[in-house]
Amino acid sequence: MEHSPLILEQEFKAPLERVWRAISEVELMKKWYFDIPEFKAEVGCKFQFEGGEENKRYMHLCEVLEVVPLKKLKYSWRYEGYPGISFVTFELSEHGESTKVKLTHEGIESFTNPDFKQEKFEGGWKYLIHESLKGYLEEGKALRYW
Numbered sequence: 001m002e003h004s005p006l007i008l009e010q011e012f013k014a015p016l017e018r019v020w021r022a023i024s025e026v027e028l029m030k031k032w033y034f035d036i037p038e039f040k041a042e043v044g045c046k047f048q049f050e051g052g053e054e055n056k057r058y059m060h061l062c063e064v065l066e067v068v069p070l071k072k073l074k075y076s077w078r079y080e081g082y083p084g085i086s087f088v089t090f091e092l093s094e095h096g097e098s099t100k101v102k103l104t105h106e107g108i109e110s111f112t113n114p115d116f117k118q119e120k121f122e123g124g125w126k127y128l129i130h131e132s133l134k135g136y137l138e139e140g141k142a143l144r145y146w
Contacts, residue, residue, distance in 0.1 A: 005106035006121055010129050011098050014137040019099040020070045022137060023090050032136040033128060041067050048080075056115060058082075077105070084110035103129055 012019055022028045024041035034049045045064040052058045059080035065087070066074040074089040086107035093100045103125060108118050135141040 003109035005104050006108060006118060006125060007105075008103045008125055008129050009100060010103075010134060011095060011100045012134060012137045013098050015097070016070055016092060016094045016099045019092055019101060019137060022133065023073055023092075023101075024067075028136075031142040032132040040064070041069075041073060043067055047075075052115070058115070062088075079111070079113070079116065082111065082113050082116070084112060084116070086110060101129065101133070 022032065026035075026037060026039050029036060029039065034051060036047050036049045039045065039047045041064065043064055043066065046062070047064075048059055048061050050057050050059055061078050061080055062075045064073070064075045066072060066089075070092060072089065072091050074087060076085055077088050078085040084107070086105060089102075089104045089106075091102040091104070093102075105121055105125060108116065108121055111117075
């Protein structure tokens with residue numbers, strides 16, 4: 001059975017450098033994404049964070065795999081105590097005064113826990129990219145709800 005990666009694209013009315021900083025600097029990430037104190041946009045950096053629903057929390061275990069400043073950030077994504085591994089990639093490109101972000105999350109099918117289905121990731125990433133990151137970059141709003 002062939003599995004397609006989850007791909008989302010969004011253009012932001014923000015300069016490339018500002019978008020890069022939002023996805024790669026801890027103090028800015030926590031305004032729209034997760035609070036990950038040990039995160040560094042450096043290959044080999046291992047980081048973790050807790051996420052999920054209020055009554056079901058999971059420890060995410062990740063490692064930065066690729067960094068191309070102002071262009072690409074890729075890290076592994078798995079869960080403590082559960083089989084499977086996936087990969088998240090942010091790719092940035094300049095479009096005049098705007099910046100396009102392409103998010104790819106692949107390998108989701110390797111997870112066997114029903115809480116880690118592609119549909120759940122789609123909902124989460126759509127919120128994070130289309131609402132939370134967009135609101136932060138374009139309106140200065142911190143929209144995280146966890």
